[in-house]
Amino acid sequence: MKLADNKATLSFSNGSPSVEMPIYQGSIGPDVIDIRKLYAQTGMFTYDPGFLSTASCQSAITYIDGDKGELLYRGYPIEQLATQADYLDTCFLLLNGELPNEQERGDFHKLVINHTMVNEQMQFFLRGFRRDAHPMAVLTGLVGALSAFYHDSTDINNPEHRRIAAIRLIAKMPTLVAMAYKYGIGQPYMYPRNDLSYAGNFLRMMFGTPCEDYKVNPVLERALDRIFILHADHEQNASTSTVRLCGSSGTNPFAAIAAGVACLWGPSHGGANEACLNMLEEIQASGGVAKVGEFMNQVKDKNSGVKLMGFGHRVYKNYDPRAKLMQETCNEVLQELGLENDPLFKLAKELEKIALEDDYFVQRKLYPNVDFYSGIVQRAIGIPVSLFTGIFALARTVGWIAQLNEMLADPEYKIGRPRQLFTGSPRRDVPAGFKR
Numbered sequence: 001m002k003l004a005d006n007k008a009t010l011s012f013s014n015g016s017p018s019v020e021m022p023i024y025q026g027s028i029g030p031d032v033i034d035i036r037k038l039y040a041q042t043g044m045f046t047y048d049p050g051f052l053s054t055a056s057c058q059s060a061i062t063y064i065d066g067d068k069g070e071l072l073y074r075g076y077p078i079e080q081l082a083t084q085a086d087y088l089d090t091c092f093l094l095l096n097g098e099l100p101n102e103q104e105r106g107d108f109h110k111l112v113i114n115h116t117m118v119n120e121q122m123q124f125f126l127r128g129f130r131r132d133a134h135p136m137a138v139l140t141g142l143v144g145a146l147s148a149f150y151h152d153s154t155d156i157n158n159p160e161h162r163r164i165a166a167i168r169l170i171a172k173m174p175t176l177v178a179m180a181y182k183y184g185i186g187q188p189y190m191y192p193r194n195d196l197s198y199a200g201n202f203l204r205m206m207f208g209t210p211c212e213d214y215k216v217n218p219v220l221e222r223a224l225d226r227i228f229i230l231h232a233d234h235e236q237n238a239s240t241s242t243v244r245l246c247g248s249s250g251t252n253p254f255a256a257i258a259a260g261v262a263c264l265w266g267p268s269h270g271g272a273n274e275a276c277l278n279m280l281e282e283i284q285a286s287g288g289v290a291k292v293g294e295f296m297n298q299v300k301d302k303n304s305g306v307k308l309m310g311f312g313h314r315v316y317k318n319y320d321p322r323a324k325l326m327q328e329t330c331n332e333v334l335q336e337l338g339l340e341n342d343p344l345f346k347l348a349k350e351l352e353k354i355a356l357e358d359d360y361f362v363q364r365k366l367y368p369n370v371d372f373y374s375g376i377v378q379r380a381i382g383i384p385v386s387l388f389t390g391i392f393a394l395a396r397t398v399g400w401i402a403q404l405n406e407m408l409a410d411p412e413y414k415i416g417r418p419r420q421l422f423t424g425s426p427r428r429d430v431p432a433g434f435k436r
């Protein structure tokens with residue numbers, strides 16, 4: 001962190017002495033005011049529910065400029081990575097800070113691909129779930145359960161152990177997601193194949209059966225790989241902050257990642273693509289494109305509780321760069337599968353067109369986010385709606401583990417412990433007559 005020349009001064013209207021606070025500069029993006037000594041100096045906390053103005057850490061992994069609509073992984077624009085690198089290159093980059101050279105690339109791909117199998121005991125663990133359990137409930141359990149398999153060898157203070165945990169997680173997530181899917185539909189699990197690409201292997205574990213050979217469609221393989229790249233990291237979002245906070249106690253890394261999976265499930269975060277597709281299906285069922293105007297009126301009516309899912313973002317106040325790439329992939333996949341006239345895709349385009357011109361959305365800077373099109377792509381590939389967030393979790397695992405490892409390696413890291421503004425009852429006595 002670089003100390004800025006200027007300082008911030010906080011003064012009080014009641015005459016209490018003012019305090020000076022240092023300012024730090026990042027390499028790009030807003031500076032931060034260091035308030036760490038504020039409580040000691042003033043006896044006061046800052047109040048920032050939802051972290052609207054709070055940087056919870058320093059990080060060198062991902063940078064977002066929400067006004068520009070820019071997303072950089074380790075400095076590289078997402079548009080370049082999505083077209084020039086594959087998901088495992090992106091994982092290497094996020095974990096190590098640099099793109100791999102030819103040798104490193106081969107080694108890393110091999111390392112991940114050779115760790116895709118999970119302990120056989122995992123399938124017995126799965127059997128405890130109802131077949132109709134939501135895949136995110138299953139995944140939260142399965143990822144948490146990995147901590148039972150890999151606890152003894154996980155010393156989070158040892159960088160080599162942290163690296164091994166990262167590889168295991170990236171390698172095993174596709175296997176777990178596919179197992180959760182196969183379990184739900186009552187088909188046998190497909191063991192991973194080391195001669196396939198990361199995305200190709202996942203497609204086979206999802207859609208292959210032991211009865212016949214599975215041929216990976218390169219267009220779908222590329223589309224899935226792109227979905228993985230676009231979801232790989234997104235700086236300090238809710239699930240990443242959850243992983244950091246959970247991991248800050250020194251817990252087992254697999255348990256910390258399970259906390260991230262649980263957080264991602266919510267419809268304001270990773271559950272948005274599922275919610276978006278459900279929304280499109282509902283509009284379609286109630287009359288499709290002809291009902292778009294009526295639906296938009298509901299969205300704009302604050303009392304209706306209806307939101308245009310896949311629109312709006314805490315950070316992007318411009319077109320989410322991932323949404324553009326996803327729209328491209330969407331066109332490619334629908335064309336490959338002969339689904340160009342897919343009614344949901346047409347409906348999504350119509351909704352987007354209206355929203356981008358409507359004052360309500362323009363004034364609030366609400367633009368499509370990545371989830372707006374990713375659901376349509378996944379549905380076309382054959383992924384059931386309830387598994388969308390599971391795919392997101394698979395892809396985001398690298399971001400979570402990279403951020404967790406960055407935190408653990410940071411000499412300034414402390415257990416996360418926010419404070420509060422207490423608004424409850426002051427001390428009082430239990431009434432004398434109240435007895436068990």
Ligand SMILES: CC(C)(COP(=O)(O)OP(=O)(O)OC[C@H]1O[C@@H](n2cnc3c(N)ncnc32)[C@H](O)[C@@H]1OP(=O)(O)O)[C@@H](O)C(=O)NCCC(=O)NCCS
Pocket residue numbers: 267268269272299306307308309310311312313314315364366369370371
């Ligand atoms: C992502 C999201 C949670 C961000 O929330 P936030 O940063 O707290 O922003 P706010 O909820 O304060 O939104 C600002 C304003 O836009 C409105 N708004 C935000 N997203 C909206 C949406 N999708 N549809 C309709 N109105 C929306 C809010 O009602 C609010 O209006 P107001 O100022 O009149 O009260 C929110 O945009 C949302 O719920 N989007 C839909 C879910 C989604 O796609 N999530 C995926 C994120 S990757």
